[in-house]
Amino acid sequence: MPDGYTEEGAAAYFALMEVGELLKHHVEQQFRRDGGLSYVQFRVLAHLLDHDGRLRMTDLADGVVYSRAGLTYQASILEKEELITRRPSAEDERATIVELTNLGRERLAAIIPGHVALVAHELFGQLSESDIATMADVLTRVRTHLRTVPPRSIASRRKTRPK
Amino acid sequence: MPDGYTEEGAAAYFALMEVGELLKHHVEQQFRRDGGLSYVQFRVLAHLLDHDGRLRMTDLADGVVYSRAGLTYQASILEKEELITRRPSAEDERATIVELTNLGRERLAAIIPGHVALVAHELFGQLSESDIATMADVLTRVRTHLRTVPPRSIASRRKTRPK
DNA sequence: TATTGTTATACTCTATAACTATA
DNA sequence: TATAGTTATAGAGTATAACAATA
Numbered sequence: 610m611p612d613g614y615t616e617e618g619a620a621a622y623f624a625l626m627e628v629g630e631l632l633k634h635h636v637e638q639q640f641r642r643d644g645g646l647s648y649v650q651f652r653v654l655a656h657l658l659d660h661d662g663r664l665r666m667t668d669l670a671d672g673v674v675y676s677r678a679g680l681t682y683q684a685s686i687l688e689k690e691e692l693i694t695r696r697p698s699a700e701d702e703r704a705t706i707v708e709l710t711n712l713g714r715e716r717l718a719a720i721i722p723g724h725v726a727l728v729a730h731e732l733f734g735q736l737s738e739s740d741i742a743t744m745a746d747v748l749t750r751v752r753t754h755l756r757t758v759p760p761r762s763i764a765s766r767r768k769t770r771p772k
Numbered sequence: 773m774p775d776g777y778t779e780e781g782a783a784a785y786f787a788l789m790e791v792g793e794l795l796k797h798h799v800e801q802q803f804r805r806d807g808g809l810s811y812v813q814f815r816v817l818a819h820l821l822d823h824d825g826r827l828r829m830t831d832l833a834d835g836v837v838y839s840r841a842g843l844t845y846q847a848s849i850l851e852k853e854e855l856i857t858r859r860p861s862a863e864d865e866r867a868t869i870v871e872l873t874n875l876g877r878e879r880l881a882a883i884i885p886g887h888v889a890l891v892a893h894e895l896f897g898q899l900s901e902s903d904i905a906t907m908a909d910v911l912t913r914v915r916t917h918l919r920t921v922p923p924r925s926i927a928s929r930r931k932t933r934p935k
Numbered sequence: 936t937a938t939t940g941t942t943a944t945a946c947t948c949t950a951t952a953a954c955t956a957t958a
Numbered sequence: 959t960a961t962a963g964t965t966a967t968a969g970a971g972t973a974t975a976a977c978a979a980t981a
Binding site for chain 4: 828829830840841843844848861864865866867868
């Protein structure tokens with residue numbers, strides 16, 4: 610058995626996974642209630658907002674960690690609701706530029722305050738500032754480690770089980 | 773804005789959610805590879821193992837946090853693979869007792885060592901013992917807080933948005 | 936040839952509602 | 959009446975492979 614496996618480690622792992630799931634469930638409901646968006650859809654819009662409101666499909670797919678086909682599916686829904694637009698890129702005509710519309714920004718604005726309040730209540734509710742600081746530090750390190758894998762949009766290049 | 777929202781808090785939240793997702797993705801692949809089970813299916817079997825190998829459907833659904841209908845779907849798959857059995861309860865003939873078979877135990881045994889190794893590597897890899905202790909403490913507290921909601925198997929009783 | 940994005944398709948998972956049987 | 963479980967069904971999300979267009 611590799612070292613690192615302890616009762617406390619197991620407790621941390623189980624709690625981490627369950628907290629992630631429960632929190633996601635709460636957040637999903639809030640997204641749906643306040644903005645009629647699914648979890649993924651919110652993330653797509655939020656990621657656009659974080660990148661000046663425009664990104665290429667592939668970059669957006671990598672950012673939100675989805676396959677390009679999966680993003681095309683979500684993008685067509687969001688486009689139908691006029692929360693984003695899609696148009697060919699001027700520099701590279703293969704590429705599609707996704708752009709957040711004003712309606713998309715409004716939708717985010719309708720969701721974000723409640724989202725912040727929810728997380729503040731559910732997650733930070735009973736935690737001290739030093740707890741939060743430790744969590745941020747520790748989890749950021751783990752995330753960096755976990756990210757050491759190729760993005761999914763080029764997953765077809767992997768060599769495992771080509772079948 | 774509610775207090776509790778800080779840059780560090782946001783960092784902790786985003787990292788928490790992403791770590792949960794990435795870790796789940798890695799773990800899912802390992803379950804599939806080493807035992808041909810999905811994430812949920814593993815959890816169903818593992819939850820049974822944690823309860824002397826037998827539980828009623830409803831209790832199993834609550835334990836794994838799924839609707840009864842969803843569990844019936846998974847149970848029929850697991851039963852077909854002979855990893856569990858289902859039979860009516862003797863005390864309450866409405867109830868179904870789910871029982872882990874030897875094959876089910878073997879399947880778990882084929883998965884668990886790799887699972888432990890994976891988590892030890894991916895999650896605990898670069899964390900100190902005190903980091904882990906803090907995580908266990910903090911996240912257990914949050915989990916307790918988040919669990920303050922009725923289990924999903926009786927979700928039909930809620931009074932919000934009866935529609 | 937490689938890359939971008941879309942389409943077609945199939946599959947997994949989940950939830951709702953209707954139903955049966957038992958308490 | 960209420961509870962346990964199943965079934966039917968519908969919907970969301972994801973992945974794979976094949977494809978067209980462009981680099």
